[in-house]
Amino acid sequence: MSDRSQLISTGEPFKFDQERDTEFERLIKRYPERESMILPALWLTQEQEGWISAEAIAYIADRIGTFASKVFECATFYTMYHLHPMGKYHICVCRTLSCWLRDKQAIVDYLRDEIGIEPGQKSEDGKFSLEEVECLGHCGTAPVVQINGEFHEEMDVEKLTALLAELN
Amino acid sequence: MAEMIKLFVNGNEVEVEAGKNLIDAIGAVGIEIPHLCYHPALGADGNCRMCLVGLEEGGPPLVPACKTPAAEGMKVLLDADHIKKIQHDVLEFQLINHPVDCPVCDQAGECSLQDYYMTYDGQKSRMTVPQVTKSKKMDFGCGVVHDQERCVLCGRCVRFCRQITRTGELGIVNRTDTARVAIFPGRPLDNRYAVNVVDLCPVGAMTSADFRFKQRVWFMKKERGVCHGCSRGCNITIDHNREKDQDDLIYRFRPLFNEQVNGYFICDEGRLSYRDENENRLTEARLSKTTISLDRAVTASLKEFKRAEGIVILISPDCSLEQMVSIKSLAEELGAPLSGFSDGYIKKGDGDDYLIQDDKAANRAGLTALNIDSSQSAFEEALAKAGLLINFNNDLSLFYDESSLKKLFKEKRVIGVTSRDTKLFQMANLVIPVASFTEYSGSIINCDNILQTFNRAITKNDAPLDMSEVAALLGGPLKTNGDRYDKLKKIVVSLNDFNPDTIPATGLKLT
Ligand code: SF4
Ligand code: SF4
Ligand code: FES
Ligand code: FES
Numbered sequence: 188m189s190d191r192s193q194l195i196s197t198g199e200p201f202k203f204d205q206e207r208d209t210e211f212e213r214l215i216k217r218y219p220e221r222e223s224m225i226l227p228a229l230w231l232t233q234e235q236e237g238w239i240s241a242e243a244i245a246y247i248a249d250r251i252g253t254f255a256s257k258v259f260e261c262a263t264f265y266t267m268y269h270l271h272p273m274g275k276y277h278i279c280v281c282r283t284l285s286c287w288l289r290d291k292q293a294i295v296d297y298l299r300d301e302i303g304i305e306p307g308q309k310s311e312d313g314k315f316s317l318e319e320v321e322c323l324g325h326c327g328t329a330p331v332v333q334i335n336g337e338f339h340e341e342m343d344v345e346k347l348t349a350l351l352a353e354l355n
Numbered sequence: 356m357a358e359m360i361k362l363f364v365n366g367n368e369v370e371v372e373a374g375k376n377l378i379d380a381i382g383a384v385g386i387e388i389p390h391l392c393y394h395p396a397l398g399a400d401g402n403c404r405m406c407l408v409g410l411e412e413g414g415p416p417l418v419p420a421c422k423t424p425a426a427e428g429m430k431v432l433l434d435a436d437h438i439k440k441i442q443h444d445v446l447e448f449q450l451i452n453h454p455v456d457c458p459v460c461d462q463a464g465e466c467s468l469q470d471y472y473m474t475y476d477g478q479k480s481r482m483t484v485p486q487v488t489k490s491k492k493m494d495f496g497c498g499v500v501h502d503q504e505r506c507v508l509c510g511r512c513v514r515f516c517r518q519i520t521r522t523g524e525l526g527i528v529n530r531t532d533t534a535r536v537a538i539f540p541g542r543p544l545d546n547r548y549a550v551n552v553v554d555l556c557p558v559g560a561m562t563s564a565d566f567r568f569k570q571r572v573w574f575m576k577k578e579r580g581v582c583h584g585c586s587r588g589c590n591i592t593i594d595h596n597r598e599k600d601q602d603d604l605i606y607r608f609r610p611l612f613n614e615q616v617n618g619y620f621i622c623d624e625g626r627l628s629y630r631d632e633n634e635n636r637l638t639e640a641r642l643s644k645t646t647i648s649l650d651r652a653v654t655a656s657l658k659e660f661k662r663a664e665g666i667v668i669l670i671s672p673d674c675s676l677e678q679m680v681s682i683k684s685l686a687e688e689l690g691a692p693l694s695g696f697s698d699g700y701i702k703k704g705d706g707d708d709y710l711i712q713d714d715k716a717a718n719r720a721g722l723t724a725l726n727i728d729s730s731q732s733a734f735e736e737a738l739a740k741a742g743l744l745i746n747f748n749n750d751l752s753l754f755y756d757e758s759s760l761k762k763l764f765k766e767k768r769v770i771g772v773t774s775r776d777t778k779l780f781q782m783a784n785l786v787i788p789v790a791s792f793t794e795y796s797g798s799i800i801n802c803d804n805i806l807q808t809f810n811r812a813i814t815k816n817d818a819p820l821d822m823s824e825v826a827a828l829l830g831g832p833l834k835t836n837g838d839r840y841d842k843l844k845k846i847v848v849s850l851n852d853f854n855p856d857t858i859p860a861t862g863l864k865l866t
Contacts, residue, residue: 189533190489190529191528191529191533192537196540241539241541244539245539245542254517254523254524255539255542256523256526256537256539256542259539260526260527260528263528264528264529264530
């Protein structure tokens, strides 16, 4: 784990777009405590912007009516929240048991050579970012790669080559 | 009286209060259970595991003492080998990334981690990997400086800001060994009790910008006192020291627990009011700007009394009951009207629903109890008719601006009996220095009608007199504290049965 507490500021005020606004209002009715909306609101932000800025955290805190320190805690605790901009295509490779046994390393190595970045990095042109993540829940079809939230199962280098060509 | 129960600690029977957790129950009879995260004002969080104790028979063999209520017949183990090993191991974990910079740490000497290490651990570090580094000297606002590396993540400071002040500025961000206490950028500590986190912090991670590097704690002497910053009268510990060739100086006020007055905390303003005890003090008597001896000042005052066409006496609402009764008797002796006018001490809307009061006077209830008139009209009328004002430390400048004061004092003689060398008293013709509240013993009544006594904590090199003594020198009939108490009891019915010596340290609720 590295320090995730150095938040990035955009210098622009943040706010939900129409769609997320509606979704926020829909979800908040589900919970007896408004604070329960911290995690869903962080997801909505990430969906909208691809990452979560300092301004977004302040916005969520004020919108929910809780302390910014609490949203800050949640955002830095869970590594699935991106606290800096990711590549246009954010590639997650599962590194948990099933995927590991089914040679996720070959996939990581291939991507490293092909795009020229290590897990945790973003390519210079901003097109790709790579991350190793824990179990994505599709162990039956390991190894699993997730690109911008979309699953690609039973991956191997061949399939990945085709996929990258499509993205490029 | 709380219900008592019997239980066993290391096989010895002890009697403890029911309804408390093991830390407090057993702690009350002098047996320490080491703990970092638990604090009676903040409740048990159970995160540090320093308080694990063994239970023989019944229940799990190992429990966190902070979360375990004392129960009849319980068999608590503290000195068994496996418990000692746990304490030792928990400390080893705590110290993995701890900088152990005690020699330059303000907390050294009053640090739980340091004390526990000496008592329960004492081994050399076995770590060979580099330590996780974090930020130091972080300005958290409100005069709180944070060192993330020294933090043991007990969460006391975070809980204080969430539960007590409900301002929630602090959080624990990240996780595992990179976890740390932080403020959200741009939202620093912003509450009037913030510096309490420095006292709450069991280690040197939270330090006070005001106190940092001023004194090693073991050089300071500690005395009990009562804050005079407002009518709450919070109990404080006065930490002071007389350095070689210097005067006795106060280095900090800290909160002192008193359940019925202030609980465990004090406000930041009251905490910093120690500065007024050190700085800007009147140390010598002055007659028309010339320094004179106390004897001469008294003679000069008596001459003024004779010469004056009408005297009016003004008294500060911060005075102790003993001082008030002495000055009241002096006023009676001189046939002078006495006023406690001090509307300026009331800052409307400044108080809150916690400790801070609108009324910045420490003993207004005392004025009322002694039937001392405090109205503006009575004071101004009396002054208009008089030629001499004797002001016993009443800060009129809180009410009148400079030009109004000049008008008020026009063609009057003014004698100031004061501890502070302020503009107001520089306008007086004659000033006599007196002790400030950390330098005398006395009693005051707070906003909730609780009578509290306090003893002299500080003795200055040239210790100024108590105002009561000055009143006596100026012809007041009450020469001793005995006299003063007799008179007090005559006036204040509720004080009838009580002696200063029998007032409990926690104060006495008057009815
Ligand atoms: S700063 Fe002090 S009080 Fe706050 S979590 Fe760290 S050790 Fe505990
Ligand atoms: S609340 Fe009042 S009495 Fe208490 S510390 Fe603050 S100023 Fe002093
Ligand atoms: S182990 Fe990879 S999806 Fe579960
Ligand atoms: S005091 Fe019990 S776990 Fe910290």
